[in-house]
Amino acid sequence: MNVTLSDAVDLGIRLFALFNVVALGAVSLVWLERRFLGRLQGRPGPNRVGPFGLLQPIADAIKLMSKEDVAPGSSQRLIFYAAPILVFVPAFVVWLTFPLARDLVVRNMEMGLFFFVAISTLSIVGLVLAGWSSNSKYAILGGFRAAAQLVSYEIPIITMILVVAMLSGSLDFVSVVDAQSRVPFILVVPLGLVIFLIAGLAEVGRTPFDIYFAESEVVGGPFVEYSGAHWAIFFLAEYVNTFVLGILGALLFLGGWRWPFGENLPQLASVALLMGKAYFIVLVIFWIRGTYPRMRIDQLMEVAWKWLIPLSFALFLVTAFQLKFEWPWWILTIMSLAILAVPVLVQSQKQRNPALALAARYAANAVVVEAKPRPSPAAAEDTPPATSETAEGTSA
Amino acid sequence: MILELAHFQILAAALFCLGLYGVLARRSAVMVLMAVELMLNAVNINLVAFSAFRDISIVTGQVIAIFVITVAAAEIGLALAVIMRLYRRRGTVNVDEIDWMKG
Amino acid sequence: MGLILFYILGGLTLVAALGVVTTRNIVYGALFLLVAMSGVAGLFVLLFAEFLALVQLLIYGGAIIIVILFALMLTRTTDFSVATEHRRWPMAAVISLALFGLLAGAAIGDSGDYNTYQRSGISIEELGKGLFENWAVPFEIASIVLLVALIGAIVIGRSGEEEGGEGDQG
Numbered sequence: 001m002n003v004t005l006s007d008a009v010d011l012g013i014r015l016f017a018l019f020n021v022v023a024l025g026a027v028s029l030v031w032l033e034r035r036f037l038g039r040l041q042g043r044p045g046p047n048r049v050g051p052f053g054l055l056q057p058i059a060d061a062i063k064l065m066s067k068e069d070v071a072p073g074s075s076q077r078l079i080f081y082a083a084p085i086l087v088f089v090p091a092f093v094v095w096l097t098f099p100l101a102r103d104l105v106v107r108n109m110e111m112g113l114f115f116f117v118a119i120s121t122l123s124i125v126g127l128v129l130a131g132w133s134s135n136s137k138y139a140i141l142g143g144f145r146a147a148a149q150l151v152s153y154e155i156p157i158i159t160m161i162l163v164v165a166m167l168s169g170s171l172d173f174v175s176v177v178d179a180q181s182r183v184p185f186i187l188v189v190p191l192g193l194v195i196f197l198i199a200g201l202a203e204v205g206r207t208p209f210d211i212y213f214a215e216s217e218v219v220g221g222p223f224v225e226y227s228g229a230h231w232a233i234f235f236l237a238e239y240v241n242t243f244v245l246g247i248l249g250a251l252l253f254l255g256g257w258r259w260p261f262g263e264n265l266p267q268l269a270s271v272a273l274l275m276g277k278a279y280f281i282v283l284v285i286f287w288i289r290g291t292y293p294r295m296r297i298d299q300l301m302e303v304a305w306k307w308l309i310p311l312s313f314a315l316f317l318v319t320a321f322q323l324k325f326e327w328p329w330w331i332l333t334i335m336s337l338a339i340l341a342v343p344v345l346v347q348s349q350k351q352r353n354p355a356l357a358l359a360a361r362y363a364a365n366a367v368v369v370e371a372k373p374r375p376s377p378a379a380a381e382d383t384p385p386a387t388s389e390t391a392e393g394t395s396a
Numbered sequence: 397m398i399l400e401l402a403h404f405q406i407l408a409a410a411l412f413c414l415g416l417y418g419v420l421a422r423r424s425a426v427m428v429l430m431a432v433e434l435m436l437n438a439v440n441i442n443l444v445a446f447s448a449f450r451d452i453s454i455v456t457g458q459v460i461a462i463f464v465i466t467v468a469a470a471e472i473g474l475a476l477a478v479i480m481r482l483y484r485r486r487g488t489v490n491v492d493e494i495d496w497m498k499g
Numbered sequence: 500m501g502l503i504l505f506y507i508l509g510g511l512t513l514v515a516a517l518g519v520v521t522t523r524n525i526v527y528g529a530l531f532l533l534v535a536m537s538g539v540a541g542l543f544v545l546l547f548a549e550f551l552a553l554v555q556l557l558i559y560g561g562a563i564i565i566v567i568l569f570a571l572m573l574t575r576t577t578d579f580s581v582a583t584e585h586r587r588w589p590m591a592a593v594i595s596l597a598l599f600g601l602l603a604g605a606a607i608g609d610s611g612d613y614n615t616y617q618r619s620g621i622s623i624e625e626l627g628k629g630l631f632e633n634w635a636v637p638f639e640i641a642s643i644v645l646l647v648a649l650i651g652a653i654v655i656g657r658s659g660e661e662e663g664g665e666g667d668q669g
């Protein structure tokens with residue numbers, strides 16, 4: 001284990017460059033989201049601070065830094081200040097294995113995919129601690145919901161990463177991109193990118209899965225007591241995580257910097273291609289935010305446990321079969337589209353006959369209460385003799 | 397001085413004994429559980445150290461360590477379910493007060 | 500270099516473990532446990548078990564600590580007025596020290612021919628082969644253990660409140 005000075009200097013340069021790339025990327029995402037959302041909603045978006053509103057993130061940062069630093073009067077002050085760091089650091093540390101081109105990587109670990117999975121689960125602890133140390137009921141509720149949501153949606157993400165690892169035969173990112181030199185994995189397993197995006201949206205906490213910190217639901221959830229610079233850390237962590245989702249989608253499913261132009265591009269063009277794909281996925285994420293309403297927590301958990309997890313396991317099995325029996329790759333495309341067709345058909349059936357679905361749900365939840373013999377007519381209540389109550393009256 | 401197996405063995409022994417102290421001396425059941433996790437980690441360090449120092453191509457140490465982590469996760473899930481049930485019934489998780497089977 | 504890293508990581512782990520077993524604030528204890536687990540993960544990297552280090556971080560830091568924090572918050576054991584230590588804690592300390600002396604003595608006295616600190620690690624392929632070829636049956640049993648623990652935790656943790664219930668449903 002000999003570490004020379006040149007190794008250390010090289011590592012330092014790479015880390016510095018990576019930090020700049022990530023910070024610039026996250027800041028550009030702040031601006032891009034507000035402009036893009038503005039166009040989607042028929043308004044111009046920020047255009048006052050600098051040309052095209054480009055200095056808006058800086059204005060946001062100055063505003064947030066200049067706010068008063070208020071902390072709750074509980075006894076958990078240390079944890080209150082430490083929780084944002086626990087949320088923020090994993091978002092940055094996962095970038096250590098992401099390659100921007102063949103040689104532009106801090107360390108292409110042998111288990112890069114698994115490194116991402118392991119480090120990204122550490123941010124859940126930070127959210128739970130943030131919720132609890134705020135000493136507020138909304139915060140604790142939001143923290144619990146956040147943990148439940150994040151832990152549930154980890155399973156589809158990990159399964160999709162496993163599918164990609166199986167298809168490329170390796171766990172490091174450069175090999176995954178090399179395995180897509182002819183066909184990107186989005187054509188091989190389209191369902192993979194769909195599940196990865198949906199589960200990734202829930203992991204990052206973006207609409208439609210942002211109920212655990214929504215203002216109209218839990219008044220900000222675990223972030224309610226944080227002000228100014230501390231809240232800015234959470235805010236930045238969310239954007240860095242969105243960027244991570246974009247880069248991962250580009251590396252794992254869209255072919256990274258290799259497809260479709262191959263290896264003969266100059267390095268800058270490769271990086272630009274990768275970033276273009278990443279920003280494309282990020283724009284799709286923003287598009288979803290501008291289009292869909294927020295899901296309730298029980299709908300969210302239902303999507304995870306009843307739909308995404310079985311679908312991801314089915315895709316995993318199908319991929320394993322294809323690799324074992326050495327079928328051609330387009331069989332996997334057909335089968336993953338077939339698996340994707342199942343929830344689409346079920347959902348469209350439900351939509352065509354809403355009464356059918358509602359009647360089925362009422363029949364399943366019906367509780368038949370027999371009439372209790374009333375001893376005296378003194379207690380005059382309007383209880384009808386035989387009732388069939390529903391245990392939970394949820395709307396479709 | 398180079399790294400030797402004894403370094404890791406002593407470290408694992410110290411971790412194990414700290415965990416043992418935690419199990420014996422702490423009052424809250426959750427604290428006892430955390431000390432048990434320390435003991436399991438000490439065992440893992442020992443297993444992996446033996447695997448690294450003896451012959452790294454024999455993966456037995458690491459595989460058994462994976463199983464130990466798996467069983468630890470299962471155990472803590474169940475133990476915490478029992479603790480929460482106990483808390484709901486009796487209102488306490490103090491191991492000194494959980495003595496209804498005594499005598 | 501390896502020795503320096505060992506001392507740093509080992510020292511961090513031991514200090515954090517000491518914090519776990521002696522702190523009065525139980526949430527700090529859970530955080531100290533997180534630090535101790537991360538230290539152990541670092542030691543695994545030092546021992547060429549990178550996969551195990553990541554598994555350690557994932558399972559302990561990403562799941563077990565969260566479950567412990569949930570249990571802490573839901574059992575409200577955060578009032579610091581009660582003593583956190585048993586009445587007979589000096590006896591426990593003596594027992595632990597005696598055991599440590601025994602184990603450390605055995606370690607020092609025995610390190611004869613185990614000094615080859617291998618320079619090459621193990622690839623994840625070999626680990627996978629070992630896990631799924633030689634240890635396939637324990638692997639399946641481990642998955643059944645997890646299933647049993649999952650079902651058991653749901654059953655035990657579920658029907659706790661005995662206040663009314665919902666009609667005929669359990």
